[in-house]
Amino acid sequence: MTDRADDVLGDLEPSKVRVRFPPSPTGLLTVGNIRSALFNWAFARHYGGKLILRIEDTDTARNTDEGYTYTYNSLRWLGLNWDEGPEVGGEYGPYLQSERMDIYADVVAKLLAAGKAYHCYCSQEELDQRREAARTAGQHSGYDGHCRNLTPEQIQAYVDEGRRPVVRLRMPDRPIVFEDLVRGEITFLPENLGDYVLVRANGYPLYPLVNPVDDALMDITHVLRGEDLLPSTPRQIALYEALADIGVGSGRTPRFGHLPFVMGEGNKRLSKRDKGSGLGEYMERGFLPEGLLNYLALLGWSIADDRDVFTMDEMVEAFDIRKVNSNSARFDPKKCEAINAAHMRMLPADEFASRMVPFLAQGGVLPAEPSADQLAVLNAAVPLVQERMNTLSESVDMLGFLFVDDAQFTIDPDAAAKVLTGDAGAVLEASAKALADVEWNTEAIEAALRASLIDGLGLKPKNAFGPVRVAISGRRISPPLFESLELLGREKSLRRLEQARRTTS
Ligand code: GLU
Numbered sequence: 001m002t003d004r005a006d007d008v009l010g011d012l013e014p015s016k017v018r019v020r021f022p023p024s025p026t027g028l029l030t031v032g033n034i035r036s037a038l039f040n041w042a043f044a045r046h047y048g049g050k051l052i053l054r055i056e057d058t059d060t061a062r063n064t065d066e067g068y069t070y071t072y073n074s075l076r077w078l079g080l081n082w083d084e085g086p087e088v089g090g091e092y093g094p095y096l097q098s099e100r101m102d103i104y105a106d107v108v109a110k111l112l113a114a115g116k117a118y119h120c121y122c123s124q125e126e127l128d129q130r131r132e133a134a135r136t137a138g139q140h141s142g143y144d145g146h147c148r149n150l151t152p153e154q155i156q157a158y159v160d161e162g163r164r165p166v167v168r169l170r171m172p173d174r175p176i177v178f179e180d181l182v183r184g185e186i187t188f189l190p191e192n193l194g195d196y197v198l199v200r201a202n203g204y205p206l207y208p209l210v211n212p213v214d215d216a217l218m219d220i221t222h223v224l225r226g227e228d229l230l231p232s233t234p235r236q237i238a239l240y241e242a243l244a245d246i247g248v249g250s251g252r253t254p255r256f257g258h259l260p261f262v263m264g265e266g267n268k269r270l271s272k273r274d275k276g277s278g279l280g281e282y283m284e285r286g287f288l289p290e291g292l293l294n295y296l297a298l299l300g301w302s303i304a305d306d307r308d309v310f311t312m313d314e315m316v317e318a319f320d321i322r323k324v325n326s327n328s329a330r331f332d333p334k335k336c337e338a339i340n341a342a343h344m345r346m347l348p349a350d351e352f353a354s355r356m357v358p359f360l361a362q363g364g365v366l367p368a369e370p371s372a373d374q375l376a377v378l379n380a381a382v383p384l385v386q387e388r389m390n391t392l393s394e395s396v397d398m399l400g401f402l403f404v405d406d407a408q409f410t411i412d413p414d415a416a417a418k419v420l421t422g423d424a425g426a427v428l429e430a431s432a433k434a435l436a437d438v439e440w441n442t443e444a445i446e447a448a449l450r451a452s453l454i455d456g457l458g459l460k461p462k463n464a465f466g467p468v469r470v471a472i473s474g475r476r477i478s479p480p481l482f483e484s485l486e487l488l489g490r491e492k493s494l495r496r497l498e499q500a501r502r503t504t505s
């Protein structure tokens with residue numbers, strides 16, 4: 001093993017790497033979540049370790065059944081498989097936090113018994129007042145430690161008043177320093193780290209408790225997550241250390257790598273409400289999972305200076321968390337499409353054809369199980385469109401005209417208004433004549449149309465072929481014209497030329 005690997009793993013054997021992806025099952029995976037999942041997955045696969053899927057669903061009011069299924073299906077669609085978690089099991093379960101409530105209660109009891117945590121009886125008003133006073137006096141305004149060392153009599157008095165306490169972690173009175181795998185050494189000073197709440201007065205365990213407790217119990221070795229969570233890291237580190245002291249969990253503090261923010265329009269952080277942030281959009285538009293993941297990998301990482309396009313196998317091979325850039329990354333929808341287009345071109349033709357089928361079916365152009373004839377036309381069309389499409393859903397507009405019958409076929413009104421005017425009637429009539437009994441292959445079709453329209457009528461190619469294209473495809477932009485005519489067949493082509501000619505007169 002190289003020295004460089006040693007600073008990521010320390011003396012950990014590579015196969016002992018355990019990382020986690022802990023989404024809340026609120027239904028929507030965003031590109032930011034997916035990038036975190038991807039980096040954890042690539043990290044686990046690179047070292048031959050394990051990726052754990054843990055569902056952070058203690059906030060049951062926000063969870064829906066579909067939220068869980070959607071999360072699992074999304075990850076499966078992306079190909080980000082997990083080694084332990086819901087649906088696959090594992091030795092460290094349950095993997096839904098909602099099923100771990102007893103565990104948290106038990107851990108909290110142990111923290112309290114060991115004095116690592118304590119009950120705080122302050123009311124909201126008291127906290128607000130003291131915070132305001134501290135602020136006026138120019139002091140730090142976090143929790144002031146009022147209940148850290150209450151006497152038994154003071155506690156009894158609060159209990160008699162009927163107050164219900166929260167539980168706070170007793171933070172160490174020293175700086176918390178750690179080596180972030182992306183950002184280098186980071187120091188947090190104790191005056192900025194007040195004792196924080198682990199459990200609400202109603203007994204509800206909070207994220208800053210359950211997330212590190214599960215990391216400790218699930219023997220997580222590395223935490224790779226968004227920069228937005230950086231402020232909670234020193235508090236979590238204090239908790240891992242407290243847990244180690246009382247013998248709960250693995251005893252280790254995971255190493256951290258905080259991934260850069262993803263910025264959207266106007267250099268603002270991409271939020272889950274922004275267009276382009278939800279995975280559903282990419283599935284509907286027909287992105288390839290490998291294309292989307294390749295682009296998301298570029299939000300903070302690159303495989304080489306002069307290279308943007310790579311496979312997931314190549315990413316796994318090359319992935320190095322220390323090469324992740326700490327500067328925020330800009331989400332560029334155009335580039336995302338271009339990377340996807342590059343992956344579309346890399347597909348073998350038959351694979352490309354079969355990936356288009358669900359989109360053509362969804363668009364009402366093909367049945368879900370196309371006939372052998374339809375598949376033959378689709379396969380023959382692949383070379384005409386594979387280089388021209390950015391996403392699979394574009395196949396509906398590009399290729400629909402080859403499959404729809406006369407009754408379904410329509411001409412885009414805008415294309416008709418712009419192109420099927422003036423001489424178009426004469427052009428279409430001459431085309432129909434030229435094609436009536438020519439041999440039906442691309443070269444012969446092209447030769448016949450050129451002879452008739454360009455040599456015969458003296459038209460420029462644009463004016464000659466534009467109306468023919470609109471007549472047969474219904475659009476101004478289509479796959480290459482002569483090949484399209486060949487695939488459409490003589491009879492349908494002649495009927496469409498005639499139908500379009502009638503609309504021009
Ligand atoms: N459930 C948290 C989130 O999705 C997990 C954060 C973490 O990775 O620690 O934001």
Ligand code: ZN
Pocket residue numbers: 119120121122145146147148
């Ligand atoms: Zn208090």
